[in-house]
Amino acid sequence: MRRKMLSAVAGVSSLLVLTGCGAADMTKQASPFAGVAGSKTVTLSVQSWVGAQANVAVAQYLLEHELGYRVDTVQVDEVPAWDALSQGRIDAILEDWGHPDQEARYVKDKKTITPGGDLGVTGHIGWFVPTYFAKQHPDVTNWKNLNKYADQFRTAESGGKGQLLDGSPSYVTNDKALVANLNLDYQVVFAGSEAAQITQIRQFAKEKKPFLTYWYKPQWLFEKVPMTEVKLPAYKEGCDADPEKVACAYPHTPLQKYLNSDFARGGGKAAAFLKNFKWTLEDQNAVSLMIADQKLTPEEAAKKWVGSHESTWKAWLPK
Amino acid sequence: MAATTTAVPATGAAALARSVVKHRAFGKLLLLAVVAAVLIPVVNARWASGTWPEALTVDVSDPLTKTSDWIIDNRDSHPLFLYFFGHVSNAVVLSVRAVYVVLLAAGWAGVTAAAALIAWRVAGVRLAIGTGVAFLVSGLLNMWVPAMQTLALMVVAVLASVVLGALLGLAAGLSDRTYRALRPVLDTMQVLPAFSYLLPVVLIFGIGVPAAVIATVVYAAPPMARLTALGLRGADGGVMEAVASMGTTARQRLLTARLPLARKELLLGLNQTIMMALSMAVIASLVGAGGLGDRVYQALASVDVGAALAASIPIVLLAIVLDRVTGAAGERLGDSGSSASSAKSGLVWWGCVAVGAVAVALAGRFTDRLNWPQGWVVNIAEPVNRAVDWMTAHLYSGVPYVGGTADWAGHFTTWVLDPVRDGLQGLPWWSVLLIVATLAWLIGTWRTALTAVLAMAAIGALGVWKPSLDTLSQVLAAVAVTLVVGFAIGAVAARSERLERLLRPVLDVFQTMPQFVYLIPVVALFGVGRAPAVAAAVVYALPAVIRITTQGLRQVSPAAMESSRSLGATNWQQLRQVQLPLARPALLLAVNQGVVLVLAVVIIGGLVGGGALGYDVVFGLAQGDLATGLVAGAAIVCLGLMLDRVTQPTERRTRKGA
Incomplete structure (x- = not known):
């Protein structure tokens, strides 16, 4: 009897502790592995295919080395990535192959996702x-x-x-x-x-x-x-x-980029850079091949490409 | 598989027991035949079709889709999410972050020293060295930071699982009613494929660490709960009586008698929970958990076995070390009595451990060596890839005389998998139920038979009859191969100590290796299809079967072996007529474990072309399609329940029969 009372009290009080301190908005939550407070972090979604890894590797390299951001990447499938983008768990998808249902729900209805323009690759x-x-x-x-x-x-x-x-x-x-x-x-x-x-x-x-x-x-x-x-x-x-x-x-x-709406408005230079990011089929393939065939890490591959294509990426940097 | 389960009893059991069993089995068969004779014409007249009749299915996809839509529309605003799930999620993020920050602040030297010292304290010098090496290897493979992310996540998940499991186990251990209510739930959770609950968890929590931790807790808590309950319920009646007669209160009895008596089970529960949690490390990366799993998964995208292996080795080492350390701690607990003086010196020892770890961490901090030095990195990816390439290039086809692995896979598909699948799918649906009922009743009671039949019927009602039978055919084939190979190796290992010692680390590695790693080699050897799915399942289930077989054969009493030897039995006769019959319970357990483990990798099979239910679950997760994913997951659970009941002799029978 006493045990039951005790456990009931414990249960209720733990619920109170959980709920007592007001609403907790999961969309405002950061990853526990994110950098220390104060540093500017951008989270990009990497899909499973190598082309998508190439986009993200180059964007990450430039964000880190040219604009001073910290970049987190999250690997998820395409449809869950849309959910995550809408919730603000990730800031951008760099290569989308067309998801009309998700577009109708999040871009038109809920307006939590904003189109980020063409990737430049068809x-x-x-x-x-x-x-x-x-x-x-x-x-x-x-x-x-x-x-x-x-x-x-x-x-x-x-x-x-x-x-x-x-x-x-x-x-x-x-x-x-x-x-x-x-x-x-x-x-x-x-x-x-x-x-x-x-x-x-x-x-x-x-x-x-x-x-x-x-x-x-x-x-x-x-x-x-x-x-x-x-x-x-x-x-x-x-x-x-x-x-x-x-x-x-x-x-x-024509492959599309999408940004989280809050990030598109308040993402500063990073958001502007990701909107400008646009390259060609040859560029993407060059990086992909370095990753998949020569087995370079995405970072090394991006570094190599960035070293030899300055004129291309200079245009992406926000003035 | 049916052949093995029925063949074993035929050779086994004493003559008297055998006649009793036969008699009872005959009665059961007769009764079933009568029931079948009455029901089948009726059923056949009403729903005459080969596969499960349309009229008997329940459409669950509509309500599931509606639920999923509701969650998506409301998760940013509904109070349930804001005031409950939101806080759960925040709590997870905060705790993982706290652990992660501590691990990073300790630096690689501090973490390694702390781990080694703890291992030394609880498990001895040898395991301490092993632990230190495991951590250093993670660093050498350039996986330090991901390893720490995984470790942080695991620490939180394991702690939560242990607390949750212990509470559930406590409730079930102290109250019969709770125990009866919880048991089927825990049983189900054991066979529920991890993939299928990633989906609802992601829907509620979104991708990221909270979803990963919660899925891991749901997966890893049941063994803790089960073993806690087992330990508490198994307390020696005499001791409890004595304690009660001293006029103790219920709480005193629990704290001073029941829990200490159950400590072995509690530690075993902890051990199991850790292993289950680690096995989720890679799967959790599918929902954005980061860490080592993420590296494995990314390597997979560029078809880079070497890189995937580099990220898996730390997981494997961590798993083996944690397994051994908790195991050794359990044994020590069993040996040493706890007197006041040893408790005091224990405190001093723990103090030394803490001081030592902090000292090393500080030393690392002052010499500015917090991060793993970039120069101390070994790249294993390239040689591994070359080895895999060589292997697959030379074994795939055209090997003289025996043919290549691709040819074997082709023959296996055409001559084994196709006939079994077509045979199962060709059977009228009611006859499948009848076969299940017969098998389950012969080995168990009418209750277990009923569960098995209901589970099978549920599959039909969910409208996934055909794919489920396809999956079942693959499972049966994989179990058959596993058992043949496993019994053979186990029988040899039981005779040779040296072989067993050699096998042990190999089995450890295969048991803990994330299944994603052998996905590519398996396809490279056997091509895309059901054959590689079977191969992956065999690789995963084989270690447990070998282990249980070896142990079972070893435990046969030396007296029986000796007497048969003196009667002039040859090795083979000894094995067949003494060891196998006497080890029958262990062999049946091996069959049962083989089935459960094979079923657990059905989904990995879906990733290499196995199709059917495994593919549906992966599809559901990839497309955010709750209906497809959950229904296929539920069907896998039903298959698991059915197979478990068909292969597990129930207690009543083992007490009376053998």
Whole structure:
């Protein structure tokens, strides 16, 4: 009896302690690993692919060395990154491939996220075959002939059909619908992560085996394993509106930057710099390749690039 | 797997027990057959379909999506978030920050010295050296700062888990009703894949350290609670009676008798909690926890096994050291009686430890060596990557005579995984339930059989029947491989002390290695698909199975071994007719653990092309899709419950049968 009383009192009082001191706004919270108070910190989201690491590495290097900020990076998937951006856990996403639902919710409705302009790189998703295979069989690059080659793309995992290799579950894909709607004799096999997909592609390429894969540009792997795109029915505005009925190619998406609204207003030089940040496909690929292929750390890669491209980044610095 | 579980009893048990078991089993089978004969025609007429009938599913995705939307719309303004979750979150941030600042202020020398001194005090010189080396290696690998971030997070998470677990365990240990209510909850939490509760936690707390700590606490608290309850309930009746007869109050009894008697279990609980928490270190990085896990995860993006390994080694070392130190502390507690004089000298010793650590920390501070010196860094990434490249290039295919690993994977998929999956999916749904009921009832009681059937039915009701059977086929295949390999190695290791000593560190490493690290090598060897998923599961579950098998075979009484030897039995006969039957409980435990562990890596399988439920959970997390992720997570739990009931002999049976 006494024990029950005691525990009840303890429970209530601990609740009081927790709630007694007023509201706690989680959006105003900093990371426990952030720098000491007084230093200016910017938190950037790094997505899992190397291109995104390259953007962040260069932005981080310049923010730290030219503008005197401390930069934290947080690695999260794309959709959770939007939530985090809206809550102020991160200040900016530097490369977004188009998330209409999130945009409607956070940019238009809640206004907690502000567009930060073009990254300067255009992204494109498509189906690819290795160039060594496309050279031997030039007609494979048209989707109408894919069924003819289904046999050659077969693996144990795809059973009796050809294998269309898909990647990480966080990426935008219509491939299941495409295979069904275009009547292709293929099975979509999800690699489950980009690391698994890249490893598999490299193993195929080492043996010069044919394969068909979902892939995207810009991507450093093209430099290691040249691949040729398979033409799907041309993309028209709105042809991918109904995810069940898609029967057209993926669009070319100018990649976007997004900033947390509070940060965009009060972020000072850092916010201005991130809005100005804009580079080209070649620039991004150069840095990505240093990270992924030469195995430099992102910081070393950024340093190398910054050393040789002064005219490009000078323009990003706020006056 | 079914074959192994039924084959073992056939060889085992004394003749009398065997006839009793057979008799009872026969009765159960007969009853089941009667029930089936009545129900199946009815069920078949009503819902005639191979897979789970549409009419019996419950759509949970709508309410889940609505909940998720509500949280997103209200988390910045609703009082529940402002006045409760907000404070929880702030408390976590403050405590992690406090620990982190202390660790940084102590510098690398101070932290290493403090850790080594504590280890020396509680566990002896050898472990103290091991602890010091573990910390120095973290520095050498250029992982000092991430290691400290992980350590800070772990300290807070483990403390919170221990407090929470001990409180729950106390309640369950002292009251039967609480115990009965808590047990299924704790059981469920043990099989719930960590990934699937990252999702709701992230939804509420947003990404970052608070979400990571809370997910870790939810994952790591159950073993503490379970073992605390076990320890308290197991208190010797005679001692308790004696204490009570001295007229003590309930609180005195708890503090002076029950808790001290349970200290071994309490320390084992602490040990388990630490291990579980560390195993979350990498998974938690998916929600922005930072630290070592984040390094592993980033290395994965650039397909850099070497860098991932460099970040994993500190985790592995930390885990092994903490495991050994808490284990040794437990043994010491068991040995030494606590008299007043030793308590006093203990205080003095602790004082020395504190002074020593502070002295080293100050020395580090004054010589300005707080940060790990940049020159003392060893880069292991490159040689490791070269080794992995060489291995995968030479083993992948075209090895003369035996074929490459890719060919094996292909054959395994075509000849084992495909038939099992198609077979399971081809069975009418009611027959799956019937098989589950039969297996569970044969090994347990009607209660466990009912749980197993209900768990399986819940999977159907959630509308994930097909993917669940796909996952089940992979789990069965992985368990079968694990058991065959594990029993073989375990049987050999039980005979040779030297082999066992050699194996021990290897098993330790594989048990604690973050699974993300072997994701790339596994794909490089077996290609994308279900075969690498099975391989990853085998790697993860094998150490425990080998360990339990070895221990079980070792514990067979020397007298029985000796007498069989004197009867002229060969090694093989001895193993088959004496050791295996006598070690049956341990072997069944190995089966059970194998199943649970294999199921725990289903999600890692999803990351290498395993598809099915594992992929759905990852998908849910990546797309913020609560409905898909949680339903798949729940289905994994149901599969776990079902498999656990089917493989775990219940107490009633072991008491009467063997």
